[in-house]
Amino acid sequence: MAFVNANTDTIFNHYQKADDTDISPLPSAAQAGAARPDFLQKPVTLEATGLSRPLLLELLLKHLYSQQVATLESLVHSMRLPGTLIQALITEAKDMMWVENRAASIQARFSLSGSGKLHAEKALQYSGYSGPAPVPLASYQHSVKRQSHRNTQITRALLDTKLAGESFENEALEAMGMALNSSKPVLLYGLPGTGKSYLCRQLIKVFDDDIYQPVAVEVNNQIIQLFDPQVHELCEQPSPGTIDTRYQKIRRPLIVTGGELTLDMLEVSYDVTRHLYKAPLQMKANNGVLLLDDLGRQQVSPSALFNRWIIPLEEHKDFLSLSSGVHFEVPFELAMLFSTNLDPHELIDDAFLRRLGYKIQMRPLPQDKYTALWNRVSSNLGLECAPETFDYLLTTYHEQQAKPYLPCYPRDLLGIVKDATHFHELPPTVTPALLDDAWRHYFVTSM
Secondary structure (H helix, E strand, O other), rough: OOOOOOHHHHHOOOOOOOOOEEEOOOHHHHHOOOOOHHHHOOOOOOOHHHHOOOOOOOOHHHHHHHOOOEEHHHHHHHHHHHHHHHHHHHHHHOOOOOOOEEOOOOEEEEEEOHHHHHHHHHHHOOOOOOOOOOHHHHHHHHHHHHOOHHHOOOHHHHHHHHHHOHHHHHHHHHHHHHOOOOOOOOEEEEEEOOOHHHHHHHHOOOOEEEEEEEEEEEEEEEEEOOOOOOOOOOOEEEOOOOOOOOEEEEEEEEEEOOOOOOOHHOOOEOOOOOOOOOOOHHHHHOEEEEEEEEOOOOOOOHHHHHHHEEEEEEHOOOHHHHHOOOOEEEEEOOOOEEOOOOOHHHHHOHHHHHOEEEEEEEOOOHHHHHHHHHHHHHOOOEEEEOOOHHHHHHHHHOOOOOOOOOOOHHHHHHHHHHHHHHHHOOOOEEOOHHHHHHHHHHHHOOO
């Protein structure tokens, strides 16, 4: 879960050839009895793509420039447009003497003429994007709103099912469930190790369905690359004969950012070397979860960050711009989560705190949940821990040193025990002596 942008070659290596699998309707579409979301309707004319002919022709030239010699099938696959539309573009390009047929073979093959190569190189200088055809901004806006996570009603039963086996403090979990039914951002705060980040990362299990996302979005004849294989997980793709294959099926994204966040990451970026626009962090996270971890430790101040996000957080829309000066609006349809170990009152003022609709304090676990978590982690690590050994931990360390039952302790302490059994070639059994060593190596003692 990162947001590092891969280069274009890496991205287009991730494009998968569509198979014959039929698509499943989105939850909201299924509830409405619809067979297929309307934004997925396959375009049958060039006009139906919502893109200008010059943009489509330039994209065709760039694909031919890259492939050198292409077939209709290869262009359908790389441009993600129906064959009839590709053929229409080839015909127009031939009329302009940009494209020519290669020597006869089993199937028609196409390449650029001399003037076509010059036009392709000029197009690449204007925009280095050469992937699948984009969708127009209006279509993208509609698709994001259509697939909002708010279409899913969050209940306690659903949380218990999706997060089965996890150990979270009950009050915090209930508050999070209510917050997910709202349209408001959430701030989690509390001691380090109380499971704030872990809880946020697990929430993607609650929204475990697939969505459809375009590879790129067209804005005023400029193309913004949206798909990022570093943060978007591709699913099995539907049959190209049934839908607009400019959209691809992905898991709802979970994007986590922390101390490295800068304000520049929240704006459309432009690679001057490759002449390529890339979507900002929150646009990539649309229809998913965006977690800003360790609030207060970023290179940008919390007040500057919240000033940037006042409108998105309240109106669920964001305003972006291109380097050309074009301004445009995109949906801000995501579960926005903040977590911090610091005192919220020292980070932001009351006006901003009010805008964070839910403030959830994460506390240590009660002893019964701590015990259950310890046993589960022991089992996952292949360790045996007798009840009397666990009681030794509680009485000797937690009680005598007044250490709270933080959810991070079982994972960290048992991890050290596991390391020790490997190093000393011991049986996988937790002993008081191994716990003594683990505790001593985990906590910093006074000098």
